[in-house]
Amino acid sequence: MPPGNGPPAFDDKHFQFLRRLSASDFRLGRRFTGAEAQHLIETFRAIRDTIREGPAHFITYPGTQDQVFEYGSGHIRSSNAITLDLNFLKAVGTLRVPRHVWDALTRHASWIEPSILSRWVELLENYDGTAPPGAYRDALSWPNVEHSTREVRTLAAQLQESGGPLYCVWSGKRLNDGYDIDHCFPFKHWPNNHLWNLLPAASGINTKKSDRLPSAKQLEAAAERIQGWWHRAYQQTDYETRFYEEANAALPLSLDDTSSLEDLLTGLRRQRVRLRTDQQIAEWSTA
Known part of the structure; x- marks a missing residue:
């Protein structure tokens, strides 16, 4: 802030309380209760007001008073328990970018x-x-977002130990010990460690795929195996809420209680097209 203006409007006791938490504590799907929930709500209210009265108001097109961003303030209800999900973030407000x-x-x-x-x-x-x-x-x-598959690799190993088979999503080959956890959309071009983006794959195939994008044909060929992995690894487990929240946040879709894995796969298809169009990422297929 300029001299004499004081600290940022949102840098109050609520914001200071949250400094004790790490960045990873604010991942999608995280639940807050008690004092943490109350401080988080007040912090979001202050940030909302700062955006509305500051940048959303003063950023205009050159030579005009026309605002670039359309900002809609939400209504955040007081509560002793909140979850960082799409509904809560919508309650904070919306910012429409032309x-x-x-x-x-x-x-x-x-x-x-x-x-x-x-x-x-x-x-x-x-x-x-x-x-x-x-x-x-x-x-x-x-x-720097860490290129990490450790959590999902551990989950895959646990599923194997429980007696169920594990298959390469790209080839259908049954996997034993020598396999990788592949980023469906290459991490180099789109740093994303979300659960839906991490898939078991044979090491040789993962090496050949490298930093390329699966082709539309390849994605369709693997569709049933991808859904099978999602179902087995995440549905009706402790990961389920986080799995859907991450997908809802990153993929071009809007999930609700009636949504299926096929709906999520549709979002995957759409995002593949976006990455291919916007970044011109080279495509790959097993054929």
Whole structure:
């Protein structure tokens, strides 16, 4: 903030209370109760108001008073227990980004992002002047998402130990010890460790697939095996809520209590097309 303006509007006792939690504590599907839930609700209310009265209001198209972003404030109800799911986040509010702005940011991010960050760092340094060199740039850098399949690999091993067979989703081959957990959509192009994106695959096939995107034909050939893995690994288990919340957040679909794994697979198909169109990722198939 500029000198004399005080701390950010949302940096109050509620926000400070939540500093004791790590970033991973705020994953989708996480449930909060008691004091944590109350502090989280008040923090979201303050952030909502800051967005509405600040950037959503003041960011306009050049030379006009027309706001770029359409912001709709939600109504967050007080509660002693909340779950970070789609319904709660909708209650916080909605921010509509014009499609042409979204497309431009997506396709030209490698040029736009460095320019915005440089200007923002310069602005902060002018406001403050006491931070060591590089401090603001370090603070604004995106955290590295770990390329991790450890949790799902452990789950796959447990399913094997229970006596059930494990199959490669891409070939249908039965797996023994030598297998990998593959990112359906390559991590290099779309860093995502969600449960729905992690699939058991033969090591040789996973190596050949590498950082390529499964073709539409390949995805259809594997559709039944993918749904079979999802059903066995996540449905009616402790992972089920998290599985659906992650899918609902990342894939272009809207799940409800009547949704099926086929609905989720439809979202997978749509996201594959998006990645292929927007990033021109090379395709792969076993044929």
